[in-house]
Amino acid sequence: SLISAEIPDALLDPLGYALVSEFMMHGPCGEMNDKCVCMKKGVCSKYFPKDFRDATVIDDNGFVLYRRRDDGRSKNGHFLDNRHVVPYNMAMLKKFQGHINVEWCNKTQVMKYLFKYVTKGADYSKVMLERLKKLTKSGCRRVDEVQEYLICRYICEYDALWRIFGFEIHFKMPSVQRLTVHMPGMNTVYYRAGADLTKIVGSDFLQKTMLTEWFVANEMFEEARSLTYCDFPIAWTWDVKSRSWHPRGRGEKIGRVYYVHP
Known part of the structure; x- marks a missing residue:
């Protein structure tokens, strides 16, 4: 398989084992580390650890459930086994030696998501929503929707240039x-x-x-x-x-x- 979600055998593939152990392990989170950034309301927002599975299957919603065998392999230091492996491609992992999450996408909806991803702007560290009100001449408070939009809306430099040059946001061809x-x-x-x-x-x-x-x-x-x-x-x-x-x-x-x- 081109995509794997298992820890390689350290004896058969020592480089693969080292790379997966260093770059492709999620966590520790949950009970082992409730302060992990992925933890939301006491549970992992990425749904780790996954379930052990003998074969890769497709669920009823069309999502891929990767094979994760209970073979006893784990990462040193923390008990992170195949349930904590982020799906990867071994050829790409060995070439670039960094965290590269590779998934099998078999849903047509993902194409528009990937195509428009470059126009979403830079990542946010914090987002604040604030209700802005102004006093009118009669003394009533009026919501300033324009100012709310300007505060909450962020357009980065390449997002602005994309629109200035008139590039297509999305299109269908033919x-x-x-x-x-x-x-x-x-x-x-x-x-x-x-x-x-x-x-x-x-x-x-x-x-x-x-x-x-x-x-x-x-x-x-x-x-x-x-x-x-x-x-x-x-x-x-x-x-x-x-x-x-x-x-x-x-x-x-x-x-x-x-x-x-x-």
Whole structure:
């Protein structure tokens, strides 16, 4: 496995044992050291020590529970065994010889977290929340929300430059076009409350959808017949106002069809 959460055998891998013992052990915390920085309300905020486990598994929430065998290995000085090992990659640990926490991420939500992490600003040592009030002319106290925001909000230098240069905070590339799927005459129609339903039902314009106009484009243009409905947005763009497909002039987009139950 590329990721491990166990102490190597000191005889088989003395360097690995020394590095893991020095850099990748969490604690001591809990009953051994209730003053540890990870302790919050009497328990470890990082949920150490972990449970012993014979194999790496995925829990019901999609998180990884690493193998931590009860093999009797521990760190000298404190009884820190495999339950206290921070997951690591041995190749990286031996190359850089420092604390490098390596995790197996199998959830799509982590990508946005990692991508936006560089724009979060410097770490905080203390945070203070204070209710600021000002006296108005009538003698009433008014909450100064602007000043509260300025005090609690911190923008570091590289965070400010990121915005000054107009860099993207997050984006999706390429763009995705959701393609509607429906039976004949059963497309979704949006209308305002109080609208004349007779006109809505009899409107030919509202009966036009991406799917129906894809058939129309295939009838009118020979070059449109080489693409499937799902691949159509690659070379064609959907005009919402006219409800029709037109050859794409710039950019790129991929199509995704809505899930259809059997």
